[in-house]
Amino acid sequence: xxxxxxxxxxxxxxxxxxxxxxxxxxxxxxxxxxxxxxxxxxxxxxxxxxxxxxxxxxxxxxxxxxxxxxxxxxxxxxxxxxxxxxxxxxxxxxxxxxxxxxxxxxxxxxxxxxxxxxxxxxxxxxxxxxxxxxxxxxxxxxxxxxxxxxxxxxxxxxxxxxxxxxxxxxxxxxxxxxxxxxxxxxxxxxxxxxxxxxxxxxxxxxxxxxxxxxxxxxxxxxxxxxxxxxxxxxxxxxxxxxxxxxxxxxxxxxxxxx
Amino acid sequence: xxxxxxxxxxxxxxxxxxxxxxxxxxxxxxxxxxxxxxxxxxxxxxxxxxxxxxxxxxxxxxxxxxxxxxxxxxxxxxxxxxxxxxxxxxxxxxxxxxxxxxxxxxxxxxxxxxxxxxxxxxxxxxxxxxxxxxxxxxxxxxxxxxxxxxxxxxxxxxxxxxxxxxxxxxxxxxxxxxxxxxxxxxxxxxxxxxxxxxxxxxxxxxxxxxxxxxxxxxxxxxxxxxxxxxxxxxxxxxxxxxxxxxxxxxxxxxxxxxxxxxxxxxxxxxxxxxxxxxxxxxxxxxxxxxxxxxxxxxxxxxxxxxxxxxxxxxxxxxxxxxxxxxxxxxxxxxxxxxxxxxxxxxxxxxxxxxxxxxxxxxxxxxx
Numbered sequence: 007x008x009x010x011x012x013x014x015x016x017x018x019x020x021x022x023x024x025x026x027x028x029x030x031x032x033x034x035x036x037x038x039x040x041x042x043x044x045x046x047x048x049x050x051x052x053x054x055x056x057x058x059x060x061x062x063x064x065x066x067x068x069x070x071x072x073x074x075x076x077x078x079x080x081x082x083x084x085x086x087x088x089x090x091x092x093x094x095x096x097x098x099x100x101x102x103x104x105x106x107x108x109x110x111x112x113x114x115x116x117x118x119x120x121x122x123x124x125x126x127x128x129x130x131x132x133x134x135x136x137x138x139x140x141x142x143x144x145x146x147x148x149x150x151x152x153x154x155x156x157x158x159x160x161x162x163x164x165x166x167x168x169x170x171x172x173x174x175x176x177x178x179x180x181x182x183x184x185x186x187x188x189x190x191x192x193x194x195x196x197x198x199x200x201x202x203x204x205x206x207x208x209x210x211x212x213x214x215x216x217x218x219x220x221x222x223x224x225x226x227x228x229x230x231x232x233x234x235x236x237x238x239x240x241x242x243x244x245x246x247x248x249x250x251x252x253x254x255x256x257x258x259x260x261x262x263x264x
Numbered sequence: 265x266x267x268x269x270x271x272x273x274x275x276x277x278x279x280x281x282x283x284x285x286x287x288x289x290x291x292x293x294x295x296x297x298x299x300x301x302x303x304x305x306x307x308x309x310x311x312x313x314x315x316x317x318x319x320x321x322x323x324x325x326x327x328x329x330x331x332x333x334x335x336x337x338x339x340x341x342x343x344x345x346x347x348x349x350x351x352x353x354x355x356x357x358x359x360x361x362x363x364x365x366x367x368x369x370x371x372x373x374x375x376x377x378x379x380x381x382x383x384x385x386x387x388x389x390x391x392x393x394x395x396x397x398x399x400x401x402x403x404x405x406x407x408x409x410x411x412x413x414x415x416x417x418x419x420x421x422x423x424x425x426x427x428x429x430x431x432x433x434x435x436x437x438x439x440x441x442x443x444x445x446x447x448x449x450x451x452x453x454x455x456x457x458x459x460x461x462x463x464x465x466x467x468x469x470x471x472x473x474x475x476x477x478x479x480x481x482x483x484x485x486x487x488x489x490x491x492x493x494x495x496x497x498x499x500x501x502x503x504x505x506x507x508x509x510x511x512x513x514x515x516x517x518x519x520x521x522x523x524x525x526x527x528x529x530x531x532x533x534x535x536x537x538x539x540x541x542x543x544x545x546x547x548x549x550x551x552x553x554x555x556x557x558x559x560x561x562x563x564x565x566x567x568x569x570x571x572x573x574x575x576x577x578x579x580x581x582x583x584x585x586x587x588x589x590x591x592x593x594x595x596x597x598x599x600x601x602x603x604x605x606x607x608x609x610x611x612x613x614x615x616x617x618x619x620x621x622x623x624x625x626x627x628x629x630x631x
Contacts, residue, residue: 008370008378009289010436018342018362106480106500113479120430123483124342124367127434134431134477141476144503144511151514198496202504210458212406228496 016126023122027115034112037239044246045089050253051075057169058179058259060249061186061242064163066090077162094156101149106198107232109143147199157194160187170264178260182248186241193234196227275303280352281360282310284322288373294362301352307363308336308347311375323374331489334422338375339364344424344487366427381432382423383592385443389450389473393462409458415497416453418490419446425484425494431477442474445484449498451475455505466505475502580607 017023044062051063052075059066059075066075070084082092089095102108113119118128135143164183169175194200205221208214227234252259282297299314308326315322327333329348336347341355341362355361369377394403425445426432432439443451451473455465469475480503484494492498583603584590590605591597604610 008372010367010369011285011287011365011371011377012291012293013285013364013367014293015342018339018364020341020359020362109479110481113481119479120434120481120483123428123481123486124339124344124433127430132431132435132438132477134474134479136474136476140479144507147504147507147511198500199504199507202501202508206501207505207508209409209456210406211408211411218408 017124019122019124023125027118027121030111030115033236033239034115037243040243044250045091045095046086048086048090050250051090053179053249053252053259055171056175056177056179056252056259057167058183058249058252059163059167060246061160061163061190062095062246063090064094065159067093077166094159097149097152098156101146101153102235104143104146104149105231105235106146107235111235146197147203150194150197150199150203153194153197154200157187157190160190163187170261172264175264176262178262179248179252182241182245186238186245189234189238189241192227193231193238195224196231196234198228198231200224201228277302278357280310280355280357282314283360283362284311284314284319284375285364286319286322286374287371289371292371292374294364303353305352306348307338307340307345307350307352307361310352310361311347311363323372323376325376332420334420334489337366337422337424337427339366339427344428346422346424346489349489366423368427368429368433369423378593378595379423379426380592380596381439382421382426382444382446385447385473386450387589387592389443389447390454390462390465390468392454392457392460394459395461398459403459405458412456412497413453415492416449418492419449420490421446422489424487424489428483428487429478430481430483431474438474438477442477443472445478445494445499447473448475448478448502449492449494452498452502455502466502466509469502470506470510475499475506478503580609582607 041062044060048070051060051066052058052072054072054074057074063071063075065078066072067078067080068082068084068088068090069080071080071090078093082088114121119132120127133140135141164180164187167180167183170177201221201224204224205211205214205217208217208221211218211221251257277300279298280301282299283294284297286292286295297314297318299310299317301310308324308329311322311324312326315324324338324347325335326347327335329336331346331349334346338345338347340347340350342364344366347363352361363375365371365375366377366379369379369381372378394400423446429444431442432444448469451465451469454460454462455469478499480495480499482495484499485492485496488494582590582605583599585597590603594601597603
């Protein structure tokens with residue numbers, strides 16, 4: 007067995023290869039901290055006048071939930087440790103945790119395996135996704151199915167929010183909720199598992215013209231999966247913040263109709 | 265290189281700093297060179313200039329100088345690149361350019377590495393398996409069906425993806441179990457191919473090629489000089505196909521209800537663990553390239569035009585090494601020049617009377 011070239015430097019890259027993983031660590035950490043604080047705040051998630059419900063509490067299923075926010079009933083105990091959207095949040099978290107884009111992002115930036123291309127792995131041994139627990143990444147498809155159902159619930163929230171004390175209403179909050187839902191759908195549909203289920207698994211596109219068209223459309227979105235992953239983190243946090251601000255009366259919603 | 269550089273380029277030639285790894289398997293180090301660089305040149309040009317001037321013994325593999333042969337793979341400023349496709353204009357004037365051999369493979373000398381690993385993995389990958397009842401030449405398929413496979417056919421086998429993949433770059437011990445991105449797209453190419461009949465490619469990719477080792481950090485896609493979307497279009501679809509077979513409840517239910525996708529037991533699913541597989545082209549006694557047939561009907565038909573089923577006698581077997589296979593390179597074989605995979609008694613071009621095509625007027629006297 008011949009030996010590799012004896013090159014002393016661990017990497018000879020001269021560009022700022024550490025910048026992208028650094029931004030990822032900062033961005034993801036900031037989001038996770040914000041989301042954790044909000045989920046355990048158990049307050050300021052519902053604007054009764056306009057029916058605004060933040061996606062972090064949808065659907066609200068604990069005894070603590072205010073009326074209106076809980077369209078599926080409130081059957082879980084109101085301990086502070088239980089998130090009010092305990093049915094949906096775990097699945098959304100797992101959907102993103104097993105997402106092919108986020109996997110790339112955190113394997114590189116948090117796990118340093120590898121931190122950047124042609125930069126050495128931060129670990130002595132490596133078995134990849136061949137054994138437990140990382141073998142579980144193959145469950146991504148289940149979480150995609152769950153995320154698609156949750157997107158339906160979020161869509162209902164956005165439609166239900168066209169409301170005011172006088173009946174129909176429309177304000178800036180509605181625009182924010184709608185944009186968030188559209189982006190969530192785009193992120194969910196652009197998922198690699200979705201692309202596979204829609205048409206990628208076929209061997210003969212010519213026998214399935216409709217699925218081929220759908221696959222082409224999903225492929226177009228799939229190229230943008232990374233951008234959509236970050237955009238939806240932004241829209242989720244912003245939507246939640248806006249609803250919190252209105253619910254806490256920090257400022258008033260800009261109303262266009264009623 | 266014979267022309268005056270000042271004439272050939274718009275700007276006068278400038279001296280630039282290079283650091284090149286010189287050595288062999290016993291050791292080596294980075295050596296400094298100051299070398300002339302002209303406008304429009306690439307790194308490989310500069311290496312050729314060094315060979316022509318102060319370092320005539322500098323070893324470097326190259327061939328087409330057009331990014332199509334995949335020979336001049338090297339690491340330039342730490343990044344796996346093709347020497348012939350890396351323009352000198354992408355570096356700052358004062359920047360020192362560091363050139364090293366591929367790290368993942370054993371070094372032979374200077375910038376030349378032994379990439380046999382890849383040829384071994386290629387040999388282990390099951391070949392294209394067309395339907396048994398369709399003769400070569402009668403293959404028909406639609407463009408949209410074969411499009412996805414065609415993307416992977418752009419591969420020039422420069423092995424930059426194999427080199428950058430941290431699974432083997434940083435963990436040499438994974439080499440026996442891991443085939444690498446180049447062969448994952450080969451597996452995808454064949455699994456997506458409309459005329460491929462093997463049904464065990466997914467299981468094979470997971471259990472024998474080490475698809476599970478990939479953690480989709482996408483460096484293979486980043487370095488691919490042909491811009492093949494290795495991860496998004498090859499590896500992830502293959503991972504999803506494995507999920508289909510192994511983990512998806514809805515697919516399982518659908519298969520139960522519609523009785524489709526009955527999986528026959530295969531070498532990959534039946535628990536055998538040898539890395540190598542027998543060739544997919546076990547055609548029995550037919551060789552389509554040489555000799556006359558013993559079947560008089562087929563012989564008559566051949567005289568009328570094309571007959572792909574024309575039976576022709578076997579040529580002698582190709583020369584193989586101690587493992588019973590064609591040697592990977594001349595370096596590891598006991599004869600001069602590469603052995604013919606067709607058998608040593610077959611000559612090219614084939615004699616016209618031994619072809620499967622006969623011109624209707626071939627027996628008439630020529631003018």
